[in-house]
Amino acid sequence: METKNKKEPDQISGIDRKIAEMPKDHIPGWGIDADPENDPTYPMKIWNGADYQRINYEKPPQQRVKMEVLHSIERPGITRVFGTSTPPKGLSGSIRRWAYKYSEATTAHWMGLILADRVNSVEGIIDDLKHGTIPNFFEERGWSAEWKYNRAGFIKNALTGLLVTSAVIVLCTKKNRK
Amino acid sequence: MNYRGPFRIRADRDKPVPQIEHPYDAIVRVTRSLICGSDLHLYHGMVPDTRVGMTFGHEFTGVVEEVGSGVQKLKVGDRVLVPFNIACGTCPFCKQELYGNCHESNPEATAVGGFFGYAHIAGGYDGGQAEYVRVPFADVSPTVIPEGMDIEDAVLLTDVVPTGYQAAEMGGIRKGDTVVVFGAGPVGIMAARCAWLFGAGRVIVIDHLDYRLEFVKNYAYCEAYNFKEMDDPVVFLKKQTDWFGADVCIDAVGCDASGSALQTITGKKLLLQAGSATALHWAVNSVKKGGIVSVIGVYGPPFNMVPMGSIMNKGITLRTNQASVKRLLPKLIDHVMSGRLNPKGIITHRLPLEEISDAYHIFSAKRDNCIKPLLIPPRANLA
Numbered sequence: 122m123e124t125k126n127k128k129e130p131d132q133i134s135g136i137d138r139k140i141a142e143m144p145k146d147h148i149p150g151w152g153i154d155a156d157p158e159n160d161p162t163y164p165m166k167i168w169n170g171a172d173y174q175r176i177n178y179e180k181p182p183q184q185r186v187k188m189e190v191l192h193s194i195e196r197p198g199i200t201r202v203f204g205t206s207t208p209p210k211g212l213s214g215s216i217r218r219w220a221y222k223y224s225e226a227t228t229a230h231w232m233g234l235i236l237a238d239r240v241n242s243v244e245g246i247i248d249d250l251k252h253g254t255i256p257n258f259f260e261e262r263g264w265s266a267e268w269k270y271n272r273a274g275f276i277k278n279a280l281t282g283l284l285v286t287s288a289v290i291v292l293c294t295k296k297n298r299k
Numbered sequence: 300m301n302y303r304g305p306f307r308i309r310a311d312r313d314k315p316v317p318q319i320e321h322p323y324d325a326i327v328r329v330t331r332s333l334i335c336g337s338d339l340h341l342y343h344g345m346v347p348d349t350r351v352g353m354t355f356g357h358e359f360t361g362v363v364e365e366v367g368s369g370v371q372k373l374k375v376g377d378r379v380l381v382p383f384n385i386a387c388g389t390c391p392f393c394k395q396e397l398y399g400n401c402h403e404s405n406p407e408a409t410a411v412g413g414f415f416g417y418a419h420i421a422g423g424y425d426g427g428q429a430e431y432v433r434v435p436f437a438d439v440s441p442t443v444i445p446e447g448m449d450i451e452d453a454v455l456l457t458d459v460v461p462t463g464y465q466a467a468e469m470g471g472i473r474k475g476d477t478v479v480v481f482g483a484g485p486v487g488i489m490a491a492r493c494a495w496l497f498g499a500g501r502v503i504v505i506d507h508l509d510y511r512l513e514f515v516k517n518y519a520y521c522e523a524y525n526f527k528e529m530d531d532p533v534v535f536l537k538k539q540t541d542w543f544g545a546d547v548c549i550d551a552v553g554c555d556a557s558g559s560a561l562q563t564i565t566g567k568k569l570l571l572q573a574g575s576a577t578a579l580h581w582a583v584n585s586v587k588k589g590g591i592v593s594v595i596g597v598y599g600p601p602f603n604m605v606p607m608g609s610i611m612n613k614g615i616t617l618r619t620n621q622a623s624v625k626r627l628l629p630k631l632i633d634h635v636m637s638g639r640l641n642p643k644g645i646i647t648h649r650l651p652l653e654e655i656s657d658a659y660h661i662f663s664a665k666r667d668n669c670i671k672p673l674l675i676p677p678r679a680n681l682a
Binding site: 161164165166167168169171172174175178179180181182184185190191192193195196198199200201202203204205206207209213217221225228231232234235237238239241242243244245246248249256257258260261262263264265266267270271 | 303304305306307308309320321322323324344347348349350351352353354369385387389390391392394395396397402403404405406407408409410413419420422423424425433435436465468469570599600601616618620623626656657658659660661663664666667
């Protein structure tokens, strides 16, 4: 399945470079104080001018798209490779598709994805049950390690949880009776 | 492993073995895998677009089992360490050795390159806490483990050592500088150790876990202080530096920081910001005017409350990036092989991959004096 806004990077206009490379003779003093030593990116970035040849860089072959791949709207299309883990599906998938309509600069994008994650964890439990798997929360949460290394804390937390749950049940039952 | 939601992880024996998806792919059988502090951000449900069913893990070594038609350097049977960055090697960023910022490995976000096993904001790749992994661009970053190198040293060269080293490197440390590292987790420990390689005059580590402070004091030859024993860590550090501030501060904590109720509630409980930025806040306030703050701790993508006014008014240089592992590997392999660095010294727990849920809990809850847990898959020792 192809993604929306699919546009190969080769179709980028290159307008930024065209403007940047125009002669600047009309600007008094252009470049007079340029100092190549003033490079706060050193030594992280090995400056070799590749930034300025970025339009036509050598691109690897494109990975075949055999599943839905969402992509940031801050780029023209998908990258040459991508992960194939867990394509979007279900309600969480719909929320993710909505979130990806917004740029990475927006709260809607990130909060939408967080919401989708929470919905997805509920979907995961439903999916497990559908496939006959009862999630083993004790094992999944690593509570056997907690029992081994922090038994007193484990018992204290379990008792607190039990107490709070019992209190809530008692309160709800009383309210219902009234 | 199979992520099922915040704080829930399952050892899953039914996940299919990954396939070659691209001519430059390799399939690697994992021999060792580590849990990273940044995996805990995923585990805690703090990183957006972490989907149920994903496999985490971006620190692993393995044996090449299969290569795609376009792979020329790696061969089946090669024992490799696989840097956490997925890098194409030809985009303008990779060409300038910014391998953590590759433009061709992550469709989902432009803010970061592709990483193994790190949510869909890092490309949606399954990771190395597994028996087999698909490794894209196999000829670019994966590196054959040098003869004589311990596999436990090799696996730490995939992230922790380069990340700690780059944290110190970004500090622009000059001989004699006082360097403060916030966080005594694996990366903070390594940053403190590496600060000496750049000629630091004094290295101070701040954390709140005594066992980690004791560990870093011995491992990294530094001073170590517990911020819970101070009224205000910033005032403490100012006093320690003749009231001027440290020359360099390193935030090696990121979004899971303790120490400020406001940051914890808004960042970790309500998720109104991308985690708690307490360490960064302290780093900005503890550094001298005109000093350098190096940020290697991981933050989520939305935004954080940081004292921008102080950054500007103090003339602070803020330097930060994901580690560019491939760029640093030749130097770091030399440091390890010559004995200057002893990465495997930070591994405290060795567990079978099948016990991954326990491993995550031990690391996350800081049980049993855990510094760094190593996972060993069942097929790790096949010939």
